[in-house]
Structures are given as structure tokens and as C-alpha cells.
Amino acid sequence: MEHWLTKRASLSPNAIAVETIDNGTWTFADLYDASIVFAKKLYTTSKTNKHIGILSTNSIEMIVAFFACTYLHKPVVFLNARLTQEELAIQCASADIDSVLYSDTCEALTLTLPVPCYAFSTIKQLKETNIRLDETIALDDICSMMFTSGTTGKAKAVMHTYDNHWASAIASALNLGISSTDKWLVCLPIFHIGGLSTVIKSMIYGMPILLVEKFDETIVHQAIMERNVSIVSVVAVTCSRLLNKITNETYPSTFRCMLLGGGPAPKALLDKAANYHVPIIQTYGMTETSSQIVTLNHADAIRKLGSAGKALFSAEVRVNAQRPKEVGEILVKGPMVSKGYYKQPEATERAQMDGWFRTGDLGYIDEEGFLYVVDRRSDLIISGGENIYPAEIENILLAIPGVEEAGVVGVDDAQWGKVPVAFIVTSTHVKEEELLQFCHQRLAKFKIPKHIFFTDTLPRNATNKLQRHKLMERLP
Amino acid sequence: MEHWLTKRASLSPNAIAVETIDNGTWTFADLYDASIVFAKKLYTTSKTNKHIGILSTNSIEMIVAFFACTYLHKPVVFLNARLTQEELAIQCASADIDSVLYSDTCEALTLTLPVPCYAFSTIKQLKETNIRLDETIALDDICSMMFTSGTTGKAKAVMHTYDNHWASAIASALNLGISSTDKWLVCLPIFHIGGLSTVIKSMIYGMPILLVEKFDETIVHQAIMERNVSIVSVVAVTCSRLLNKITNETYPSTFRCMLLGGGPAPKALLDKAANYHVPIIQTYGMTETSSQIVTLNHADAIRKLGSAGKALFSAEVRVNAQRPKEVGEILVKGPMVSKGYYKQPEATERAQMDGWFRTGDLGYIDEEGFLYVVDRRSDLIISGGENIYPAEIENILLAIPGVEEAGVVGVDDAQWGKVPVAFIVTSTHVKEEELLQFCHQRLAKFKIPKHIFFTDTLPRNATNKLQRHKLMERLP
Numbered sequence: 001m002e003h004w005l006t007k008r009a010s011l012s013p014n015a016i017a018v019e020t021i022d023n024g025t026w027t028f029a030d031l032y033d034a035s036i037v038f039a040k041k042l043y044t045t046s047k048t049n050k051h052i053g054i055l056s057t058n059s060i061e062m063i064v065a066f067f068a069c070t071y072l073h074k075p076v077v078f079l080n081a082r083l084t085q086e087e088l089a090i091q092c093a094s095a096d097i098d099s100v101l102y103s104d105t106c107e108a109l110t111l112t113l114p115v116p117c118y119a120f121s122t123i124k125q126l127k128e129t130n131i132r133l134d135e136t137i138a139l140d141d142i143c144s145m146m147f148t149s150g151t152t153g154k155a156k157a158v159m160h161t162y163d164n165h166w167a168s169a170i171a172s173a174l175n176l177g178i179s180s181t182d183k184w185l186v187c188l189p190i191f192h193i194g195g196l197s198t199v200i201k202s203m204i205y206g207m208p209i210l211l212v213e214k215f216d217e218t219i220v221h222q223a224i225m226e227r228n229v230s231i232v233s234v235v236a237v238t239c240s241r242l243l244n245k246i247t248n249e250t251y252p253s254t255f256r257c258m259l260l261g262g263g264p265a266p267k268a269l270l271d272k273a274a275n276y277h278v279p280i281i282q283t284y285g286m287t288e289t290s291s292q293i294v295t296l297n298h299a300d301a302i303r304k305l306g307s308a309g310k311a312l313f314s315a316e317v318r319v320n321a322q323r324p325k326e327v328g329e330i331l332v333k334g335p336m337v338s339k340g341y342y343k344q345p346e347a348t349e350r351a352q353m354d355g356w357f358r359t360g361d362l363g364y365i366d367e368e369g370f371l372y373v374v375d376r377r378s379d380l381i382i383s384g385g386e387n388i389y390p391a392e393i394e395n396i397l398l399a400i401p402g403v404e405e406a407g408v409v410g411v412d413d414a415q416w417g418k419v420p421v422a423f424i425v426t427s428t429h430v431k432e433e434e435l436l437q438f439c440h441q442r443l444a445k446f447k448i449p450k451h452i453f454f455t456d457t458l459p460r461n462a463t464n465k466l467q468r469h470k471l472m473e474r475l476p
Numbered sequence: 477m478e479h480w481l482t483k484r485a486s487l488s489p490n491a492i493a494v495e496t497i498d499n500g501t502w503t504f505a506d507l508y509d510a511s512i513v514f515a516k517k518l519y520t521t522s523k524t525n526k527h528i529g530i531l532s533t534n535s536i537e538m539i540v541a542f543f544a545c546t547y548l549h550k551p552v553v554f555l556n557a558r559l560t561q562e563e564l565a566i567q568c569a570s571a572d573i574d575s576v577l578y579s580d581t582c583e584a585l586t587l588t589l590p591v592p593c594y595a596f597s598t599i600k601q602l603k604e605t606n607i608r609l610d611e612t613i614a615l616d617d618i619c620s621m622m623f624t625s626g627t628t629g630k631a632k633a634v635m636h637t638y639d640n641h642w643a644s645a646i647a648s649a650l651n652l653g654i655s656s657t658d659k660w661l662v663c664l665p666i667f668h669i670g671g672l673s674t675v676i677k678s679m680i681y682g683m684p685i686l687l688v689e690k691f692d693e694t695i696v697h698q699a700i701m702e703r704n705v706s707i708v709s710v711v712a713v714t715c716s717r718l719l720n721k722i723t724n725e726t727y728p729s730t731f732r733c734m735l736l737g738g739g740p741a742p743k744a745l746l747d748k749a750a751n752y753h754v755p756i757i758q759t760y761g762m763t764e765t766s767s768q769i770v771t772l773n774h775a776d777a778i779r780k781l782g783s784a785g786k787a788l789f790s791a792e793v794r795v796n797a798q799r800p801k802e803v804g805e806i807l808v809k810g811p812m813v814s815k816g817y818y819k820q821p822e823a824t825e826r827a828q829m830d831g832w833f834r835t836g837d838l839g840y841i842d843e844e845g846f847l848y849v850v851d852r853r854s855d856l857i858i859s860g861g862e863n864i865y866p867a868e869i870e871n872i873l874l875a876i877p878g879v880e881e882a883g884v885v886g887v888d889d890a891q892w893g894k895v896p897v898a899f900i901v902t903s904t905h906v907k908e909e910e911l912l913q914f915c916h917q918r919l920a921k922f923k924i925p926k927h928i929f930f931t932d933t934l935p936r937n938a939t940n941k942l943q944r945h946k947l948m949e950r951l952p
Contacts, residue, residue, distance in 0.1 A: 002792055010845055011786055170646055174681065178653040204650065204789065310487055313680065316478055369486055 001162075004203045005032050005067050006135040016208040018060055019183075019227075021219060026060060028206070035067035040128040042068050042101075045118055050098035051145070053115070055079040055088070055106045058190050058213050061120040063199055065101045066144075066190075071133045075142040077157060078191040081105070082386070082444045085112050087155075091147055095157045095342055105213075139163035145342055146193060148287040148387065155392075157342035158287045160193075167335035168197055168290040169204045171312035175295050176231070176257060176281070178205050185232040187212040187220050188385070194233050194261060197291035221245035228254050235262035235385030237417055239280075240269055246276050257281050261292060262385040270305060284308035284373060288357060290336040293317070294371050307370040308363070318356070319365050327374050330363045331356035379468050381410030381418045388420050388447050390468060396442050400435060402428040407458045407471045408449060422449035423471055425458060477638075480679045481508050481543055482611040492684040494536055495659075495703075497695060502536060504682070511543035516604040518544050518577075521594060526574035527621070529591070531555040531564070531582045534666050534689050537596040539675055541577045542620075542666075547609045551618040553633060554667040557581070558862070558920045561588050563631075567623055571633045571818055581689075615639035621818055622669060624763045624863065631868075633818035634763045636669075643811035644673055644766040645680045647788035651771055652707070652733060652757070654681050661708040663688040663696050664861070670709050670737060673767035697721040704730050711738035711861030713893055715756075716745055722752050733757050737768060738861040746781060760784035760849060764833060766812040769793070770847050783846040784839070788812075794832070795841050803850050806839045807832035855944050857886030857894045864896050864923050866944060872918050873925075876911060878904040883934045883947045884925060898925035899947055901934060 008017075009032035017028045026034070042065075046052055052069050054076050056062040069076045077095045079088055092100065092115050100117040102110050110117035137143075143165055145157040184201065186209050188194035202209045210229055212219060215238050223229055224242075232255075234242065239260055258273070261283040273280045280301055283292035294317050296309030311317040314334050321328030337357045340348030351358050363373040381388040390408035397406035405425035410418035424435075432452050439448045459470035484493075485508035494502045502510070518541075522528055528545045530552050532538040545552045553571045555564055568576065568591050576593040578586050586593035613619075619641055621633040660677065662685045664670035678685045686705055688695060691714050699705055700718075708731075710718065715736055734749070737759040749756045756777060759768035770793050772785030787793040790810050797804030813833045816824030827834050839849040857864040866884035873882035881901035886894035900911070908928050915924045935946035 001790060004789075007789055011789065173649065173654060177655055178649060179655060180653055206650075313480075313483055313487065314477060 001137055001139060003071065003135045003137050004200075005035060005070075008032075008203045008206055012206045015206055017202055018063065019208055019210045020060060021210070021212055021223065024060065028203075031064065031067070034064045035071060036133060037128060038064050038068035038123060039071040039133055040131060041123050041126040043072060043129045043131055044126060045116070045123065046072070046074060046099050048098045050096045051075045051077050053077045053079050053092060053095070053097040053100035054102070054191070055081060055100055055109060055117075056103035056120070056191070057081050057105050058186065058195065058211055059103055059105075060211065062103060062190055063211075065120055065123075066199070070137070070143060071135065073134065073141070075145060075159075077145045077147075078196065080147065080191050080444070081109070081189070082446065083109075084442055084444060085109055086442050087444065089114055091155060091157070094155065095145055095147075137162050139166065144196065146191065146196075146287050156344050156347050158338045159340060159342050160290055160338060164290040164336050164338055165197065165200045166204070167314060168292075169201045171314050171334070171336060172197075172201065172292060173205065174313040175297070176259075178207070179230065179256075181228070181254065182230045183208045183210055183228055185210045185212065185220065185223055185229045187215040187238070188233050188235075189214070192385075193285075193287045193291045194235075198233060217241040217245050224251055224255055225249065228252070230254055231257045231259060233259045233261065235382075236260065236265050236269060237384045237415070239265075239273070243269070243272050243276060243278065246278075250277055255279075257298075259283055259292070261285060262382065267305060270301065274302060282308060284371065286359065288338045288351070288359075289315075289332060289334075290338065293332050293334060293336060296370070300370070304366075304368075304370050306372060307366070308373050309371060310369055311371075317365075317371055319363055319371075320353070320358075321364065325364050325366060327362055327364045330359045330361045330371065330373065332359060333357065379409075381408075381420050383410070383413070383416045383418050383420070383446055386446050388418075390420065393420055393422065393439070393443065393447055393449060394466075396439055397422060397424055397435065400430065400438050402426050402430040403435070405458045407466050407468060409468050409471050409475070411450075411475060413450075416446075419450045420447060421451040421453065421475070423453045423455050423458060423474070425455060477613055477615060479547065479611045479613050480676075481511060481546075484508075484679045484682055488682045491682055493678055494539065495684055495686045496536060497686070497688055497699065500536065504679075507540065507543070510540045511547060512609060513604060514540050514544035514599060515547040515609055516607060517599050517602040519548060519605045519607055520602060521592070521599065522548065522550060522575050524574045526572045527551045527553050529553045529555050529568060529571070529573040529576035530578070530667070531557060531576055531585060531593075532579035532596070532667070533557050533581050534662065534671065534687055535579055536687065538579060538666055539687075541596055541599075542675070546613070546619060547611065549610065549617070551621060551635075553621045553623075554672065556623065556667050556920070557585070557665070558922065559585075560918055560920060561585055562918050563920065565590055567631060567633070570631065571621055571623075613638050615642065620672065622667065622672075622763050632820050632823050634814045635816060635818050636766055636814060640766045640812050640814060641673065641676045642680070643790060644768075645677045647790050647810070647812060648673075648677065648768060649681065650789040651773070652735075654683070655706065655732075657704070657730065658706045659684045659686055659704055661686045661688065661696065661699055661705045663691040663714070664709050664711075665690070668861075669761075669763045669767045670711075674709060693717040693721050700727055700731055701725065704728070706730055707733045707735060709735045709737065711858075712736065712741050712745060713860045713891070715741075715749070719745070719748050719752060719754065722754075726753055731755075733774075735759055735768070737761060738858065743781060746777065750778065758784060760847065762835065764814045764827070764835075765791075765808060765810075766814065769808050769810060769812060772846070776846070780842075780844075780846050782848060783842070784849050785847065786845055787847075793841070793847055795839055795847075796829070796834075797840065801840050801842060803838055803840045806835045806837045806847065806849065808835060809833065855885075857884075857896050859886070859889070859894050859896070859922055860892040862922050864894075866896065869896055869898065869915070869919065869923055869925060870942075872915055873898060873900055873911065876906065876914050878902050878906040879911075881934045883942050883944060885944050885947050885951070887926075887951060889926075892922075895926045896923065897927040897929065897951070899929045899931050899934060899950070901931060 009028045013029035018026045282296040284294040285292040316333045319328040394406040407423045413419040459467040485504045489505035493504045758772040760770040761768040795804040870882040889895040935943040
């Protein structure tokens with residue numbers, strides 16, 4: 001298949017591909033030209049068969065760098081700009097990254113990385129090599145990877161093929177439609193699937209995106225009110241902040257969808273959105289499903305409050321249970337579901353069941369076929385749209401001399417939805433201050449426990465596995 | 477993958493799937509229920525592994541019968557209701573049809589067919605069998621077949637897989653968009669790809685179609701003016717008749733696209749449409765490409781008058797020539813292109829070139845990448861949207877005692893675009909009246925030569941192949 005950007009630049013060269021908040025605009029022809037030039041410059045720095053890491057907050061340069069890598073047929077590993085250098089170093093090694101491209105905003109994070117790192121601006125100053133790029137894509141090839149982790153806490157790189165991204169974009173289009181007047185505001189990080197999937201939709205649909213470096217409710221609210229935005233993707237916490245910006249006005253009629261994902265939506269939030277006539281479409285999905293896979297349409301939003309909806313066209317969802325409405329593990333299937341985790345055959349195998357992907361989430365399906373997610377993975381802490389895996393924090397705490405046992409759970413937080421807190425068992429006296437300092441050096445800020453409770457023992461089951469739900473009962 | 481109708485009936489059970497001109501409406505749930513019941517009744521009559529023929533003018537029963545066959549995993553061979561019994565009998569044999577389902581309007585055509593034929597109404601009276609239907613589809617399976625023929629005149633059944641239909645529907649959506657207010661008027665026969673592809677789009681998009689039994693300009697015009705139709709597919713002759721119905725009024729603003737295919741569009745017609753502000757989108761495609769594959773958007777309609785446009789997203793077009801703008805055979809590629817002709821490996825092989833499908837049409841591509849079709853297959857006669865293959869008529873004429881040679885070409889006709897005329901060389905005296913009577917028994921009415929010219933010799937090349945373009949020069 002022809003590369004999607006090549007094809008789009010041929011079909012709609014003068015259509016706007018990307019707008020930025022400072023009124024920069026790039027047409028598809030601009031984006032194509034810049035990506036081809038960047039690829040020809042990048043070629044000299046990345047000649048191995050390994051992967052290229054991209055470490056950046058949202059920017060046009062990040063998008064150009066990504067497309068350039070695709071023209072070189074090098075899978076891109078998107079690195080989370082909120083991680084520590086230590087976390088990033090581990091990801092570089094486990095995802096076979098040979099070099100990292102970064103934005104100026106992320107320079108400090110690259111100082112001790114164990115691979116060559118190049119600022120986007122550095123690549124731009126190189127000479128173009130005289131190579132002929134192969135402007136086709138093979139749908140089965142890996143396009144990109146992103147790290148996620150199961151409850152074991154070990155980070156796993158989810159592989160996304162071109163076909164995964166294609167199927168996701170098409171399934172979304174069959175749900176939301178495609179209008180020639182659409183403009184999708186991207187305020188989710190592109191290094192998360194919610195952001196990246198919209199960049200890919202832009203190419204496939206020929207749709208402009210309005211790119212915001214990071215979520216800021218004042219900027220996003222103003223953009224919705226004044227810049228003909230038709231769709232925006234949000235998580236519960238950013239949705240809530242946006243609704244708080246609404247006073248007497250209503251959104252323009254061109255605004256047709258606030259796509260709400262990244263975790264369960266509180267009823268109060270949905271009620272508030274309904275009061276303001278904000279058309280919420282709730283979605284359920286994860287990195288492994290290349291973004292949304294189950295969606296509750298606006299028409300059913302009130303009638304089926306609390307439901308995640310039905311599987312998109314070409315996708316399927318079922319619950320591993322004996323009887324209707326019984327709670328069980330949620331299983332999904334479809335061409336947008338990742339083939340697995342990079343170089344982790346065991347984790348990949350564990351996530352499969354008879355051709356279905358095991359989400360690890362619990363839920364049930366009602367008599368009309370609507371999915372209800374009961375628990376967004378039993379132990380996962382979602383804080384401001386970021387997934388926090390308790391075991392990862394526990395592993396850090398357990399590395400501290402004197403810490404014998406550690407258990408992390410999430411507690412409700414008015415601002416972030418959930419924040420992590422830790423229970424530890426120590427053998428010697430350890431100061432809370434020292435524990436936190438240790439964490440600060442190794443964990444992104446949002447993963448640092450907000451409280452540490454010292455205790456004598458942690459609840460465990462017969463096979464000695466930590467019972468986190470029992471820890472929850474101990475919270476003050 | 478879940479069967480598309482099963483999936484659509486689950487996602488949008490109460491949305492309108494089909495409206496008829498007499499105000500009948502069927503929701504997707506209705507269509508699904510009716511198709512499942514019909515399948516369970518049909519099961520007893522069709523237990524071989526062969527195929528089911530459907531012989532019908534456009535009707536809801538025809539659509540239900542088609543879907544019922546897909547639930548039984550039996551490929552449907554769509555038979556052209558304008559053919560003779562003799563032509564149909566040949567198609568039944570060559571496409572391995574074990575039974576034919578027909579509408580009352582086509583009953584007369586079934587009287588001498590060599591396979592069991594059942595009226596839709598007959599199947600409806602049967603008892604439902606107690607079987608559990610497999611409501612999934614395999615994308616690589618053959619969904620349907622339709623006959624076409626090359627210039628050799630031998631009818632060939634084009635195989636359409638589910639994936640061909642899916643890719644066609646998606647490529648069209650990425651071009652035209654999908655709006656929740658769309659309603660597509662279907663006045664092309666469903667036994668042609670232009671009609672069938674819209675029935676399939678309806679399921680995949682969740683879009684209502686307004687079904688018309690056959691084209692009638694008064695009915696279609698009125699439907700466009702009064703029934704919120706947004707898209708209609710036409711061929712040049714029906715487009716022209718529709719434009720003639722416009723007096724002082726303009727089409728409602730909900731009408732967004734007149735999709736014009738089935739042959740080249742005369743400039744005068746496009747000019748007239750522009751005058752009436754009718755948004756024409758020209759398309760190029762054929763049965764083998766599962767409907768449109770190259771499209772000229774409205775925005776380029778005037779600037780690129782006469783062009784067929786560019787290949788749809790996921791499709792590619794090129795011309796087999798040495799230099800840019802040089803005329804050569806048009807080659808196309810993409811997931812909507814048929815894998816070939818049923819049980820005709822040689823014809824299938826002949827139509828391939830390095831993974832591209834040879835359309836047999838001649839054209840060139842301009843410096844901006846727009847395709848211009850110079851000749852819609854060198855010898856093909858398109859008459860009122862129907863393909864007429866000269867060799868087929870020639871073969872009939874050559875079967876008449878006393879006819880030694882025959883050559884058929886198309887001549888311009890104000891009403892039909894083109895009509896066939898024949899040149900013959902006879903060895904004994906043969907009356908024109910007898911010739912025509914012979915044709916009437918064996919050919920659809922639209923294929924019968926409008927004139928027969930008696931001559932002494934036909935122009936042939938060195939290898940004795942008939943040179944039809946030289947015949948054209950002999951026309952009075």
C-alpha cells in the first residue's frame with residue numbers, strides 16, 4: 001500500500017493537516033515535504049535495524065520526525081516525556097532503540113541515556129542524503145511501539161502494526177462519521193495512543209488537527225469556542241476542568257463530539273456535561289487496542305449511563321462468564337488489537353485466550369449487549385489519565401535497604417481521580433523522607449506515593465500473593 | 477469478523493436501513509430478522525456446495541435473499557434481469573449455480589432454466605429449519621459474483637470477496653465522508669456492482685438507502701426534491717434525464733453528491749450540471765474493481781474537466797507507458813480489485829501484470845497525477861449504462877447459416893449514448909429480418925444491432941484479427 005502521507009499529499013495537497021495554537025498551519029503537502037527531507041537527513045544517524053525512540057511533547061517537529069521514521073521503515077518507540085532518565089534508559093534497552101530523537105523541551109531527560117540522542121533541530125542541520133525512499137507500507141509491519149505494563153509492574157512495549165492503526169482509524173470513522181468540516185483538537189500526548197491515533201486519523205481522513213503542546217483548560221476551551229473545533233479527546237480529569245470553564249455560553253454548533261476515554265467516567269461528570277449540552281461519547285480502550293474499541297454513543301449516553309457501550313464495527317467484545325450479566329474478564333477481538341508485546345512472548349501468550357485479547361479488566365454485558373466495566377483492571381491506578389501500575393512503585397520501594405514488603409493502592413483524589421499511596425513493612429527504622437527521595441530519583445512525579453503507611457504485615461493470599469483489595473480496607 | 481448485518485443490527489437496531497418509494501421502511505433489526513428467517517427457510521432448498529443465483533429487479537426481497545445466502549455462506553451469483561433465458565442458462569452452468577431465486581417480475585425468464593428456480597414468495601412459505609447459523613464472515617471468502625466479459629465476448633463471472641466489498645465501502649467513505657444525515661438513493665440495478673455496492677455500504681455505514689425498482693426520472697427527481705436524499709449514483713444517460721427535469725428549482729441543500737460512473741461523461745453534461753449547481757462527482761471503475769476506484773472530486777470538476785480523477789485512498793492507478801502524459805493501458809491496484817474470474821484461470825492471468833489489474837482501457841496521467849481515460853476499452857459499447865461486448869453479438873450472428881463474417885461497433889445515440897450496429901459478410905442471401913429475429917431469440921433487447929450493413933469484406937490485421945476501429949470509418 002502507498003504510504004498514507006504520500007497518498008494523502010497526492011489527494012489533498014492543499015488541505016490543512018496541522019494547525020498549532022499560535023496559528024501555524026501545515027498542509028498535507030508541507031507535512032509530506034518536511035517528512036521526506038527529515039528522513040533523508042535522518043538516514044545517516046540511524047543505519048542499524050533497531051528502532052528509533054522519540055521523546056517529545058506535542059509539536060509539529062515530533063509529527064514530522066515520526067513520519068520520517070516511517071519513510072525509513074524504522075519502527076518508532078514513543079517515550080513518555082514524564083518518565084525519569086532511569087525509566088527511559090530501561091525502555092531504550094528493552095525496546096532495542098538505537099537512537100533517540102528529542103524536542104528541546106525534553107533535552108534534560110536525554111543527558112544520561114545509553115544511546116545517541118539527537119535534538120530535532122540537530123537533524124535538521126544535517127545534509128540530505130541522496131537516497132530514494134520506498135514510499136510504500138506493508139500493513140503487517142510494525143509502525144510504532146508504546147510502553148505499558150501489566151500488574152507485574154514490568155514495562156512492556158506494545159507493538160502497533162500499520163494495520164492496527166488503519167483498522168482503528170476506520171472503526172472510529174464508522175462510529176463518528178467523517179465530515180469535511182471536521183477539526184480534531186489534540187491535547188492528549190502523542191506519546192500515548194490517544195494522541196497518536198488522531199495524528200494517524202488526520203492522514204487517513206484528510207482531516208486537520210489542532211495541536212496543543214499539553215492540556216491547558218484555558219487554551220483548549222478558547223480553541224473550542226473560537227476555532228471551529230469539531231472533536232476533542234479528553235480523559236475524565238481534563239473533561240471536568242473544561243466543563244468548569246463553561247459559564248453562560250454553549251459550545252458552537254460545529255463542535256460535535258467530546259470523546260471521553262482513559263478510565264471510568266463519574267456519573268456527576270456526565271450529568272454536568274448533559275446540563276451544558278456537551279455531546280460526550282464515552283469510550284473504552286487501551287494501548288493494546290490502538291485506542292478506542294468499545295464506545296457508548298451520545299444517543300445512549302443517558303439511558304445507558306455508566307456503560308462503556310458496544311464494540312466498534314469490526315471489533316468484538318465479550319465477557320468470560322457463564323451467565324448473562326455475570327461479571328468476568330473483558331475480552332476483545334478485532335484488527336486493531338495489537339499482536340503483542342515486543343520480545344515478550346510469555347506476556348503476549350498470557351494476554352491471549354482462544355484468539356481473544358484478555359484486557360485484565362472486569363465487567364459485564366447487559367441484555368441489550370452494552371458493556372459495563374466494573375473495575376478498570378483490578379489494581380491499576382489511573383491518575384489524571386496516566387496509568388500507574390502499583391507493582392512498579394512497589395518494586396522501587398522494595399529496593400530500599402530496610403524495606404521488607406510494599407503494597408501500593410490508589411485513593412480517590414478530587415483533582416487527579418486517583419493518586420497512589422503505599423503500605424510498607426520495614427525491618428529497620430527508615431525515614432519517610434528518605435523513601436520519598438529515593439522514589440523521586442527513579443519515578444515520574446505522578447507515580448510517587450502521596451502517603452506512606454508503616455505497618456507490621458501485608459494481606460496475602462494462600463499463594464502469598466499480595467491482596468491489594470484488602471489493603472484498601474485499611475485506608476483511613 | 478462478525479457478519480456485517482449482525483453487527484449493524486446490534487449497533488443500530490432501530491436505524492432505517494431501507495426505504496422504498498411507496499414509503500415502506502425497514503430498520504436494520506427488521507432486515508436482520510427477515511434475513512435470518514429467510515436463511516432458515518432457504519436452507520432446505522440449497523444444500524450443495526454450489527452457488528445461488530438471484531434474478532430480480534431491485535426490491536427489499538432481493539436484498540433479504542442476498543443476505544440470507546451470505547448467512548448460509550453460499551456465494552450469490554447476480555443475474556442480469558435484462559438477459560434472455562438462453563444467456564441466463566449459460567451463466568447458470570458456467571457459475572455452478574444450483575438454484576435460482578427470483579422475483580415475480582422475472583418469473584418468465586426462469587421457465588426454461590436448467591436448475592431449480594424458486595420465487596422469493598415460495599421460499600417464504602417454507603418452514604424454518606432448526607439450524608444455528610454461523611453469523612461470522614471470512615474476509616477472503618467469495619461473497620458474490622457478477623458476469624462481465626472481455627472483448628472476446630465470453631461471459632466471465634467476476635468474484636467479489638467480502639474483503640473486496642469492505643475495501644470498496646471504506647475507500648468510498650474516505651472520499652465522500654460519512655454523515656449521520658446521509659441517505660443514498662439506489663436506482664442502479666443491484667445485479668450491477670453500482671447498485672450492490674450501495675446496499676453493502678448501507679450495512680457498513682449504518683446508512684439508509686432509498687430503493688427504486690428501476691430508474692425513472694420523474695420518480696428519482698421527486699425523491700431528490702422531497703425525501704432528504706443526499707447521494708445518488710447515476711450513469712451519463714440517467715444523469716442527463718435528471719437534469720432535464722430541473723426547471724427553476726435547485727436541489728435541496730441536503731443533497732450533496734451525484735456520483736456519475738459507468739462511462740465517460742460528455743462535457744456538455746458536466747457544464748449543464750454546473751449551471752444547475754448539481755454537485756457531480758465523476759468516478760471510474762468497473763465490476764472487477766467492485767465499483768469506483770478512481771474519482772474526480774467536485775472541487776476539481778471544472779479545473780480538470782474530462783479527467784476521471786485520482787485513485788481512492790488504498791487504491792493506486794498507473795498507465796503502462798514510457799513517458800508522462802503518454803497514452804497506455806490503465807492499470808489499477810488495491811484491496812477492492814477482484815482476485816479474478818470464476819474458473820477462468822487464463823482470463824484471470826491475462827488480466828494481471830506484476831500485481832496490477834489490466835483494465836483494458838486506455839488513458840494517460842497528467843503532471844498533477846490526474847487520470848484521463850481516452851477510450852473506455854477499445855471496443856466496448858456502453859449503452860444506457862449497460863456494457864455491450866461486440867464479440868458476443870458477433871458470435872450470435874456468426875451462428876446464422878450464410879453469415880461468414882460479422883463485426884459490431886457502437887454508434888452515437890442521443891438517447892443511449894451508444895447503440896450497436898453490425899457489419900456482415902454473407903455467402904448466400906440472408907434477409908435482415910431473419911437476422912434480427914434470430915438475435916431477438918438469443919440476446920437482450922439492448923444488445924440487438926440497430927442497423928445491419930451488408931458488405932463484401934471486413935478489415936482485418938496481419939494476424940487476421942478484426943480491426944473494429946476501421947469499421948467505424950465505414951459508418952455512413
